Amino acid sequence: MAHLPITVMISQEKKQSELSVLNDFKNHYEDFPKGRIRKTESPDFIVEVTPRRTVGIELTRLLPAGPASASHRYVPARLSREILMLTIEKKEEKLPIYFEKKLDYIWLIITINKLDNASSLNLPDRFSEWDVTSLFNKIFLFDTGKSRVHILK
Numbered sequence: 001m002a003h004l005p006i007t008v009m010i011s012q013e014k015k016q017s018e019l020s021v022l023n024d025f026k027n028h029y030e031d032f033p034k035g036r037i038r039k040t041e042s043p044d045f046i047v048e049v050t051p052r053r054t055v056g057i058e059l060t061r062l063l064p065a066g067p068a069s070a071s072h073r074y075v076p077a078r079l080s081r082e083i084l085m086l087t088i089e090k091k092e093e094k095l096p097i098y099f100e101k102k103l104d105y106i107w108l109i110i111t112i113n114k115l116d117n118a119s120s121l122n123l124p125d126r127f128s129e130w131d132v133t134s135l136f137n138k139i140f141l142f143d144t145g146k147s148r149v150h151i152l153k
Helices: 006-028 081-092 095-100
Strands: 036-039 045-050 053-061 105-112 138-143 148-151
Touching: 006 036, 006 053, 006 105, 006 138, 006 148, 053 081, 081 105
Parallel strands: 053 105, 105 138
Antiparallel strands: 036 045, 045 053, 138 148
16 A cells, blocks of 8 residues: 655645535535535635636635744634734735636635634624725634634625
8 A cells, every 4th residue: 555645645634624614614604605616726615606607715724823833823812903914914915816717706714713722712892893904805704613604804
């Protein structure tokens, strides 16, 4: 039996993890577009709603508040607008690549979960009313531990 290189194994695990997160999100967001879902690299997924209507979906994690190491990501006890906007801005760097694909809509799903040490992340009251400006058509904060979807834009 041939052994796969570690990088290939990690890549396969990452793809499975991303697909699992997307399926979980889809099950908790009733307005998720119906259509064929394709796994791509940039963005992570493309939903082909019709042959002429597509939605690109990029998944990311909430950026750490401080220095991060491979084994530990510090997530603040309370979500701040600054951390949220830094996370969005980091992903906006890839928007030119997404625009080249001529997608009709581009969504960003920011995940928080227990693995990020965020099981006790406090969300400020009315944080979903923060003025979030971005070229992404929709932005969500998805708490995978509590299976809650928050619409930010």
